[in-house]
Amino acid sequence: NAGVTQTPKFRVLKTGQSMTLLCAQDMNHEYMYWYRQDPGMGLRLIHYSVGEGTTAKGEVPDGYNVSRLKKQNFLLGLESAAPSQTSVYFCASKERLDSGELFFGEGSRLTVL
Amino acid sequence: GESVGLHLPTLSVQEGDNSIINCAYSNSASDYFIWYKQESGKGPQFIIDIRSNMDKRQGQRVTVLLNKTVKHLSLQIAATQPGDSAVYFCAENQRGNTGKLIFGQGTTLQVKP
Numbered sequence A: 001n002a003g004v005t006q007t008p009k010f011r012v013l014k015t016g017q018s019m020t021l022l023c024a025q026d027m028n029h030e031y032m033y034w035y036r037q038d039p040g041m042g043l044r045l046i047h048y049s050v051g052e053g054t055t056a057k058g059e060v061p062d063g064y065n066v067s068r069l070k071k072q073n074f075l076l077g078l079e080s081a082a083p084s085q086t087s088v089y090f091c092a093s094k095e096r097l098d099s100g101e102l103f104f105g106e107g108s109r110l111t112v113l
Numbered sequence B: 001g002e003s004v005g006l007h008l009p010t011l012s013v014q015e016g017d018n019s020i021i022n023c024a025y026s027n028s029a030s031d032y033f034i035w036y037k038q039e040s041g042k043g044p045q046f047i048i049d050i051r052s053n054m055d056k057r058q059g060q061r062v063t064v065l066l067n068k069t070v071k072h073l074s075l076q077i078a079a080t081q082p083g084d085s086a087v088y089f090c091a092e093n094q095r096g097n098t099g100k101l102i103f104g105q106g107t108t109l110q111v112k113p
Helices: none
Strands: A004-007 A010-013 A019-025 A031-038 A042-049 A064-067 A073-078 A087-094 A108-112 B004-006 B010-014 B019-025 B032-038 B045-051 B056-058 B062-067 B072-077 B086-093 B101-103 B107-112
Touching: A004 A087, A019 A031, A019 A087, A019 A108, A031 A073, A042 A064, A042 A073, A042 B101, A073 A087, B004 B086, B010 B019, B019 B086, B019 B107, B032 B062, B045 B056, B045 B062, B045 B072, B072 B086
Parallel strands: A010 A108, B010 B107
Antiparallel strands: A004 A019, A019 A073, A031 A042, A031 A087, A064 A073, A087 A108, B004 B019, B019 B072, B032 B045, B032 B086, B056 B062, B062 B072, B086 B101, B086 B107
């Protein structure tokens, strides 16, 4: 049982380039989330999805887009990367609305030069 | 808006001692809190949760206390071990139909041998 898998684990981009982070979960969870983690800032919610075909903005959505075409996958896109988007990105999922137990991936470290 | 915050960015304890990590929240209507542990290079992992109808909840070597009067919660780790060295986050499960978790900044626990 793989849980939550993120790809790629590391990526270096130049300013203005685009890329997509892929999150895949094999637990049949409805709820999926993308967070970014920066030193001293904790985890901040970028976008989330409450089910297949749905997406919504979190605390820091600017510069990112997401899609949830299949229940098991949640994609995070950067259309034009900026140095301020250098961060570690975590995807998470959970089974029920009223559960506080998020299952996290191992993270994707993105550097924008 | 709602927020959760930790009191100390770093806590250093001797192996075998008890550790207490504190967290404060701002919204008196908040009713569900969760503690996560994040080891270096990994995603956060669920430790324990508590709902507002409880003041205390115990797990294996961990206890969470909730004081609704002063909007404060704490995580106590008994007989701290080197494997407990990690960053600890408190989080609030937002009310409503999003299932979002809002995280505090985190406290780094260092265990001295």
